[in-house]
Amino acid sequence: MNKIHRNYKRLSIWILLFTQILLIMSYFYLKVDNVALKSEKISFVNSPQEEQIKLTYHTSDSRIFLKSINSRTKFIDFNSSLCYTNGTDLVSMKRSKQFNWQCNCLPGWHGKDCGQPEVIWRALLTYRKPLKITGPRTFERRIIYVFSVDKFSETIAEIRINELGSIVDLFILYEDKRSDFLQHKLNNNFAKQYHDKILYLKTNNIDNALHLVKNLRDDDIILNSNGNEIPNKFAINFLKYYNKWPEPIRFRLRWSVYGFFWVHPSKTIITGGACSVSYLRGVFNNRIKLLNDNKTLSNPLYKGIILGDLNHYGGWYCEYCYDIAQILELLATKFHNAINLEKMHQKKIDNAFLEDLIENGLYIDGKTELLRTHRYRDSYFAPYYVMENNWNYDFLLINLYSKIDYYEG
Known part of the structure; x- marks a missing residue:
C-alpha cells in the first residue's frame, strides 16, 4: 500500500512538473508571437512610403486671414497725451508729480507722441514737400x-x-x-x-x-x-x-561686405x-x-x-556674407556679374586669395579698400537680432581671418 502511495505521489509530481513546463513554453510562445505582431504593425504605420509630412506653413493651396490688431495696444494715455510706448520715457513721466501734457521721448525718438524713430524723423525732415503725417491709426496696417x-x-x-x-x-x-x-x-x-x-x-x-x-x-x-x-x-x-x-x-x-566688420567705401546702397x-x-x-x-x-x-x-541707416545690405566655399561657388556661376569671370580665372581666385581679401579689407575685385567698423562704438553695426544672438553669428561680427579682430571680438 505504501509502495502504491509512493508511486502515485511520484507520478503527481511528474505531472505537475510537466504541466509547469507546458505553461512556461506556452507563455514564451505567445509573447514572441505578440511582439512579432506588434512589430509588424509599427513597421506598417511608419512606412516611409505611406507617411506624409504635415505642413505647418502656408502654400498655394492655403486660404490666409490676417489678424486685425488695435493700434492702441502700442500706445499709452497720459492725461491728454497719447504716447508711443516703445519711444516714450515712461519712467520719468510716471515719476513726475505734475500733469504730463506732452510725451517725454527717449533718445532717438521724436514726434508729438514719440512715435518717430531717428531714421524716420530725419527722412521726413529732408523730404522736399510739406507732409502732414497723421496717426496713430485705429487698427495697425498689416x-x-x-x-x-x-x-x-x-x-x-x-x-x-x-x-x-x-x-x-x-x-x-x-x-x-x-x-x-x-x-x-x-x-x-x-x-x-x-x-x-x-x-x-x-x-x-x-x-x-x-x-x-x-x-x-x-x-x-x-x-x-x-x-x-x-x-x-x-x-x-x-x-x-x-x-x-x-x-x-x-x-x-x-x-x-563679408560681414558687418567691413563697409564698402560707398557706405550705402539704395x-x-x-x-x-x-x-x-x-x-x-x-x-x-x-x-x-x-x-x-x-x-x-x-x-x-x-x-x-x-549716419542713420534704413537697414543693412550684407554682400558676400557667406563662408569661403559659398563665395567661390557664387563667383563661379554664370549669373554673377560683380567681376569679370575671365579675369577671375587669371587671378586664380581660391581659398587663400579670398581669405587674404577678408583679412585685409579688400573688395572682391582685389583693389577697392573697405572701411573698418567698430562693433562696440557703432549703433548701426549690425541688426539687433544678430547682436542679441552674437554666439550664433560670430563669423558675421568678427573678422576671423584677422588676429587683431579675432582677439578683440
Whole structure:
C-alpha cells in the first residue's frame, strides 16, 4: 500500500512538473508571437512610403486671414497725451508729480507722441514737400514681406525673419521653380517659430500671391527686397501706425561686405521698396517685383521717400556674407556679374586669395579698400537680432581671418 502511495505521489509530481513546463513554453510562445505582431504593425504605420509630412506653413493651396490688431495696444494715455510706448520715457513721466501734457521721448525718438524713430524723423525732415503725417491709426496696417531664399541667402533670411518676425504679418518666401532647397529647409524646421506667418511659393506664382490673403486691405503694406537685405525694424514698424507718408518707399542700406566688420567705401546702397496695396494695384498693376526695381523706382514719376542716410541707416545690405566655399561657388556661376569671370580665372581666385581679401579689407575685385567698423562704438553695426544672438553669428561680427579682430571680438 505504501509502495502504491509512493508511486502515485511520484507520478503527481511528474505531472505537475510537466504541466509547469507546458505553461512556461506556452507563455514564451505567445509573447514572441505578440511582439512579432506588434512589430509588424509599427513597421506598417511608419512606412516611409505611406507617411506624409504635415505642413505647418502656408502654400498655394492655403486660404490666409490676417489678424486685425488695435493700434492702441502700442500706445499709452497720459492725461491728454497719447504716447508711443516703445519711444516714450515712461519712467520719468510716471515719476513726475505734475500733469504730463506732452510725451517725454527717449533718445532717438521724436514726434508729438514719440512715435518717430531717428531714421524716420530725419527722412521726413529732408523730404522736399510739406507732409502732414497723421496717426496713430485705429487698427495697425498689416505688413506682407516678399523675398526669395536660396542656399546663398539662407543665413540672412533666417536673420531677417527673426529680426522682423514680431512686426511682419506675413512672409512670402519663394524660390526658383526648378529648386526645392527652401521647401526642404521649411520641412526641416527652418524658421519653425514663424511658420504660421510663412507662405511658401515658387517664382512663377508671386504675382498671384496676394489672392491667397482673403481679408487683404487697401492700406496694408507690401515690402519687397533682395536676398541679402535686412530692413530697419523701427522704420518698418512706423508705417503700421501712421497715414499720409509718401509712396513708394525705398531704403538706404548700410553696405557691409563679408560681414558687418567691413563697409564698402560707398557706405550705402539704395534698394528695396514698400508701398500700400492700393498703390501696388493702381500704379504697379500688382507686379510686386517692380517694388525692388531700381530703374523703375528712380523714375521721377514715382515721387516717394528714401528711409535712411549716411549716419542713420534704413537697414543693412550684407554682400558676400557667406563662408569661403559659398563665395567661390557664387563667383563661379554664370549669373554673377560683380567681376569679370575671365579675369577671375587669371587671378586664380581660391581659398587663400579670398581669405587674404577678408583679412585685409579688400573688395572682391582685389583693389577697392573697405572701411573698418567698430562693433562696440557703432549703433548701426549690425541688426539687433544678430547682436542679441552674437554666439550664433560670430563669423558675421568678427573678422576671423584677422588676429587683431579675432582677439578683440
